[in-house]
Amino acid sequence: MISTSALQVRYGDVAALHSLDLDLPAGRIYGLLGRNGAGKTTLLSTLAGLRRPSAGSVTVDGAPVFENARVTTRICLIRDDGGLGDGTDTLHDILTMAAILRPGFDTGYAASLMDRFALPRRRTLRALSRGQRSAFGIVVGLASRADLTMFDEAHLGMDAANRQVFHDELLADYASRPRTVILSTHLIEEQGPLFEQVLILHEGRLLLRADTDELRSQGVAVTGPAGLVDDFVSGLTVLGERRLGPTKQVTVFGALDERRRALARSLQLQLGPVALQELFIHLTGGAA
Numbered sequence: 648m649i650s651t652s653a654l655q656v657r658y659g660d661v662a663a664l665h666s667l668d669l670d671l672p673a674g675r676i677y678g679l680l681g682r683n684g685a686g687k688t689t690l691l692s693t694l695a696g697l698r699r700p701s702a703g704s705v706t707v708d709g710a711p712v713f714e715n716a717r718v719t720t721r722i723c724l725i726r727d728d729g730g731l732g733d734g735t736d737t738l739h740d741i742l743t744m745a746a747i748l749r750p751g752f753d754t755g756y757a758a759s760l761m762d763r764f765a766l767p768r769r770r771t772l773r774a775l776s777r778g779q780r781s782a783f784g785i786v787v788g789l790a791s792r793a794d795l796t797m798f799d800e801a802h803l804g805m806d807a808a809n810r811q812v813f814h815d816e817l818l819a820d821y822a823s824r825p826r827t828v829i830l831s832t833h834l835i836e837e838q839g840p841l842f843e844q845v846l847i848l849h850e851g852r853l854l855l856r857a858d859t860d861e862l863r864s865q866g867v868a869v870t871g872p873a874g875l876v877d878d879f880v881s882g883l884t885v886l887g888e889r890r891l892g893p894t895k896q897v898t899v900f901g902a903l904d905e906r907r908r909a910l911a912r913s914l915q916l917q918l919g920p921v922a923l924q925e926l927f928i929h930l931t932g933g934a935a
């Protein structure tokens with residue numbers, strides 16, 4: 648279990664996280680979402696023990712994380728910039744070092760991932776393309792088999808086929824060796840199917856936490872003649888609306904009970920799903 652209690656992180660005058668209380672039970676895949684500047688990278692680097700909290704605490708199974716090597720060797724954070732040295736080491740050397748430093752590192756699995764991403768072992772990190780550097784970060788992140796594994800926009804620059812390899816490998820390896828995974832991403836629709844739970848950070852605070860299926864079921868798009876739709880959604884939480892001539896579509900938040908669904912059928916209004924990304928945009932105030 649990883650926990651934060653009244654966690655605050657400040658950069659001088661800028662408060663990046665405000666009094667965050669979060670308990671993340673082990674053995675799940677969490678999706679960490681938030682708009683630019685919401686505090687995701689700050690949270691992940693603090694969970695990884697790379698940043699000292701300005702106030703409050705971060706613990707893993709009750710033990711503080713910051714400057715606690717016994718705990719941090721069980722944590723792996725892969726960042727969008729790789730964070731794997733200055734770029735002058737070869738991939739082979741970085742993997743050798745990871746195997747020494749990380750107790751759970753699986754060299755055989757790393758080799759098979761290197762092959763899947765067609766990565767050249769004798770090349771330096773600096774001599775790789777952007778997408779190859781990201782793929783190499785994924786190799787290190789997965790093969791570390793850390794109890795807490797975090798990917799912070801780690802797929803940046805990877806092509807669609809390699810992102811698919813990442814997702815397939817993550818799910819397969821997680822199924823055989825369950826651990827806690829946090830994926831911070833802006834690819835909400837693409838990575839959404841991986842998440843068991845969604846955490847939305849907004850302006851340094853936890854805006855929402857929900858099981859992914861439950862969150863999806865909370866969004867309903869109501870479509871029909873404008874007047875009928877307006878009457879139907881009255882009293883519901885409206886996230887957004889679109890109009891096309893006499894037809895209107897209103898996105899509401901909050902599951903509809905059977906009585907309301909029956910009413911919609913009797914009024915011949917259409918009820919449809921709402922994409923996770925659309926819910927996210929509305930919830931974080933990104934669209935009218």
Ligand SMILES: Nc1ncnc2c1ncn2[C@@H]1O[C@H](COP(=O)(O)OP(=O)(O)OP(=O)(O)O)[C@@H](O)[C@H]1O
Binds near residue numbers: 658663682685687688
């Ligand atoms: N080194 C720093 N110095 C000052 N302010 C910073 C620093 N790093 C981050 N911030 C500020 O802290 C807040 C949170 O930043 P953070 O990088 O954690 O956001 P994020 O959710 O990861 O954003 P993005 O999606 O754009 O990567 C932002 O307001 C940012 O401007």
